[in-house]
Amino acid sequence: MNLQAGYPYSLIKHGLLFNYPQLNKNLETDVLVVGGGISGALVAWHLIKRGIGCVLADSRTIGLGSTCASTGLLQYEIDTALSELKDIVGLKQAVRAYHLCRQAIYELGDISKEIGFNEFEYKRSLYYAAHKKDISFLRDEFTIRKESGFDIEYLSAAALKKEVGFNAPAALLSNDGAQVDAYLFSHRLLQHATKHGLLVFDRTKIINLGYQNKNSIFKTEDKFTIKAKRIVYATGYESVKYVSKSIVKLLSTFATVSEHMDDDSRVHKNDLMIWNTANPYLYMRTTHDGRILIGGRDENFYNPLKRDKMIKRKAVQLAEDFKTLFPAVDFKPEFSWAGTFGATKDGLPFIGNYKPIRNGYFALGFGGNGITFSQVAATIIADLIEGKNNSDARLFSFDRV
Numbered sequence: 001m002n003l004q005a006g007y008p009y010s011l012i013k014h015g016l017l018f019n020y021p022q023l024n025k026n027l028e029t030d031v032l033v034v035g036g037g038i039s040g041a042l043v044a045w046h047l048i049k050r051g052i053g054c055v056l057a058d059s060r061t062i063g064l065g066s067t068c069a070s071t072g073l074l075q076y077e078i079d080t081a082l083s084e085l086k087d088i089v090g091l092k093q094a095v096r097a098y099h100l101c102r103q104a105i106y107e108l109g110d111i112s113k114e115i116g117f118n119e120f121e122y123k124r125s126l127y128y129a130a131h132k133k134d135i136s137f138l139r140d141e142f143t144i145r146k147e148s149g150f151d152i153e154y155l156s157a158a159a160l161k162k163e164v165g166f167n168a169p170a171a172l173l174s175n176d177g178a179q180v181d182a183y184l185f186s187h188r189l190l191q192h193a194t195k196h197g198l199l200v201f202d203r204t205k206i207i208n209l210g211y212q213n214k215n216s217i218f219k220t221e222d223k224f225t226i227k228a229k230r231i232v233y234a235t236g237y238e239s240v241k242y243v244s245k246s247i248v249k250l251l252s253t254f255a256t257v258s259e260h261m262d263d264d265s266r267v268h269k270n271d272l273m274i275w276n277t278a279n280p281y282l283y284m285r286t287t288h289d290g291r292i293l294i295g296g297r298d299e300n301f302y303n304p305l306k307r308d309k310m311i312k313r314k315a316v317q318l319a320e321d322f323k324t325l326f327p328a329v330d331f332k333p334e335f336s337w338a339g340t341f342g343a344t345k346d347g348l349p350f351i352g353n354y355k356p357i358r359n360g361y362f363a364l365g366f367g368g369n370g371i372t373f374s375q376v377a378a379t380i381i382a383d384l385i386e387g388k389n390n391s392d393a394r395l396f397s398f399d400r401v
Contacts, residue, residue, distance in 0.1 A: 007336065009257040042378040123179055216230075351397070
C-alpha cells in the first residue's frame with residue numbers, strides 16, 4: 001500500500017538512520033511483530049523489556065511507511081471530542097480513553113529518558129474555535145474535561161489574542177501535551193531493544209501464515225520461515241487486509257514545513273501546538289531547528305495518484321491558512337508531503353486479539369492520536385501476552401463493532 005509521498009521532513013532531515021538485515025534463515029521466537037513503524041517499535045520495546053523473546057519484521061526499510069510522514073503532535077485529545085465520545089461509549093469509558101492518552105504522553109517521556117532520546121519535548125496544546133458557532137461546543141468540552149480532572153483553561157477571544165497573538169472566537173489551553181519525531185524515535189527504540197535481544201529485519205515480507213501444533217509458522221517472500229508462539233500485527237493502515245470487518249476509513253492528509261525562521265517570532269516564543277475545531281482540522285507546531293510544521297486539508301478518499309498530484313496545491317493552501325492566523329510571519333514552505341490517514345467510527349483504535357487469527361494481536365492506533373494510542377496498545381498487548389488481565393483491553397476490542 002502506498003502510504004506517503006513527497007518529501008516528509010523527518011526523512012529529509014535524518015535520512016536512513018540505521019541498516020537492518022534482511023531475513024536469510026529460518027528462525028524461532030516467542031513473538032513476531034510485523035511492522036517496523038512507531039507502533040511496532042513500541043510493542044517490541046515493551047516485550048523485550050519484559051524479557052519476552054521477540055523478532056520484528058517489516059516489508060519496507062524501517063520507518064518508511066506512515067511513520068516517517070507523521071507530524072508528531074502528542075495530545076490526549078482524540079478525533080472524537082470527549083463531550084461527543086461519552087454519547088457513543090458512555091461517560092466512564094470516554095473519560096478513561098482520554099486519561100489513557102494523557103498517561104501515554106508521560107510514559108513516552110519516561111521511555112525517552114530511559115533510552116537517552118533527547119528530542120521528546122513537552123508542550124502546551126491550544127484548541128481554538130474555527131468559527132463563532134463552535135464557542136458553545138468549546139464551553140461544553142471545557143466543562144466535561146475540567147470535571148474529568150484535566151488541567152485545562154478556557155480562553156475568550158480577548159484572552160486568546162493576548163496569550164497567543166491571533167484572532168479566534170475562543171480556545172482551550174491544555175498543559176498536557178508533547179511533540180516527538182516519530183521516525184527518529186522509532187529507530188532509537190529499536191536500537192535500544194536490539195542491545196537487549198530484539199532481532200530486527202527489514203525488506204522481509206510475510207506472505208503466508210500456517211500452524212504447527214501450538215505455534216504459528218510464517219513464511220517470507222524469500223521462502224524463509226519464522227516460527228512464533230504469538231504474532232502482533234503493527235502494520236497500521238495495511239492491517240485492513242488481515243481483518244474482515246470494515247474498521248477504518250482511509251483518507252488522505254497533507255503537511256508542509258517552512259524554511260528556517262527567526263526564533264524571535266511570536267510563534268516560536270509561544271511554542272504551542274495549535275489545532276482547531278474545523279472538519280478537517282488544521283494543526284501546527286514548531287520544530288527543534290526553528291521551522292513551523294503545519295498539516296491538515298484532509299481529503300475524503302484513498303487514491304495515491306490523485307492524492308500525490310495535490311501536494312503542491314495543498315502546501316500553498318496550508319501556508320495561506322497559517323498566514324491567516326499570523327499575517328506578520330513570513331511562512332515559506334520548503335518540504336511538503338502527503339500521507340494516508342484513517343478514521344474509525346468512534347475515534348478509538350483497535351487493540352488486542354482478533355479471534356479469526358489464532359495467537360494473533362493487533363496494535364492499530366488509527367486516528368490523529370496514533371502515537372499515544374501505540375503506547376497504550378504496547379502496554380495492553382504486552383500484558384495479554386504475559387497472561388495478565390488488562391481492564392482497558394475491552395475498550396479498544398474488535399468486539400465493539
